[in-house]
Amino acid sequence: MHVFNLKYKYKKAKDYVLNGVTFTLNTKKLNVIVGLNGAGKTTLFDCLTGNLTPETGEISLPDKKEMLYLTQNIFFSPEIKGKDFAKFVARLSGKKGSNQIDDYLDFLDSRERELMAHLWSMKIGKMSVGERKWLFITLLSSIERKLYIFDEPTSGVDPSSRLKIMNKFKKLIENQRICIISTHQLQDLSYIDSHLIFLHKGKVLYEGDFQDWLKLFNTINPDEAFARMIEQG
Numbered sequence: 001m002h003v004f005n006l007k008y009k010y011k012k013a014k015d016y017v018l019n020g021v022t023f024t025l026n027t028k029k030l031n032v033i034v035g036l037n038g039a040g041k042t043t044l045f046d047c048l049t050g051n052l053t054p055e056t057g058e059i060s061l062p063d064k065k066e067m068l069y070l071t072q073n074i075f076f077s078p079e080i081k082g083k084d085f086a087k088f089v090a091r092l093s094g095k096k097g098s099n100q101i102d103d104y105l106d107f108l109d110s111r112e113r114e115l116m117a118h119l120w121s122m123k124i125g126k127m128s129v130g131e132r133k134w135l136f137i138t139l140l141s142s143i144e145r146k147l148y149i150f151d152e153p154t155s156g157v158d159p160s161s162r163l164k165i166m167n168k169f170k171k172l173i174e175n176q177r178i179c180i181i182s183t184h185q186l187q188d189l190s191y192i193d194s195h196l197i198f199l200h201k202g203k204v205l206y207e208g209d210f211q212d213w214l215k216l217f218n219t220i221n222p223d224e225a226f227a228r229m230i231e232q233g
């Protein structure tokens with residue numbers, strides 16, 4: 001599964017956001033797209049999922065129907081409740097009648113079960129940012145797809161909920177699903193075997209194992225490695 005020489009430019013923009021992006025997805029690790037704000041991570045996801053049409057390039061990925069894409073700004077009326085979102089997810093997954101809370105509890109630990117019970121009858125508009133993200137990711141990852149793309153799934157989420165979310169990705173990968181996320185929370189990648197794809201100035205500056213990348217900069221601090229990679233650009 002790979003992307004080869006992908007190019008994309010927004011109408012009226014002077015430069016290409018993606019200017020020959022090439023990488024191969026790792027099916028055994030979490031694939032993580034990193035880069036500065038504006039590097040083109042969301043644009044890349046929009047190209048992979050067919051929301052944008054690249055000018056050139058080859059995308060060899062599962063069929064769109066086999067993909068699940070959670071964008072950064074997912075809008076649902078603040079009036080709907082957790083259980084209403086669960087009903088929507090059940091419809092997406094084609095599992096008729098699977099909209100009882102019990103259908104979602106099997107893979108949750110005891111604290112997560114409490115959280116699910118708490119959010120089930122709560123309006124989305126009243127949930128905290130982290131609670132909403134956790135709920136969306138937990139419910140959406142119950143849908144069976146070959147490829148899952150999550151744009152900044154842990155931004156604005158507290159450390160313990162981030163860990164829970166990363167564990168969700170671990171489980172998906174253990175179940176032979178392919179996962180791609182984007183993140184600015186590089187410290188989270190120490191919890192999980194990660195395949196890093198570093199986007200910079202329209203190209204992939206580094207592709208490979210996250211721990212090997214840290215070794216390149218002789219540091220255990222990923223933010224430091226990130227800053228130094230940008231400096232070297």
Ligand SMILES: Nc1ncnc2c1ncn2[C@@H]1O[C@H](COP(=O)(O)OP(=O)(O)OP(=O)(O)O)[C@@H](O)[C@H]1O
Binds near residue numbers: 011013041042
């Ligand atoms: N619809 C648009 N029209 C013109 N330019 C756009 C459009 N959407 C995004 N851009 C520009 O394309 C570039 C890449 O944006 P993109 O949202 O893909 O970056 P990103 O890496 O996801 O950023 P962040 O980390 O801040 O979320 C930015 O310079 C942005 O201003």
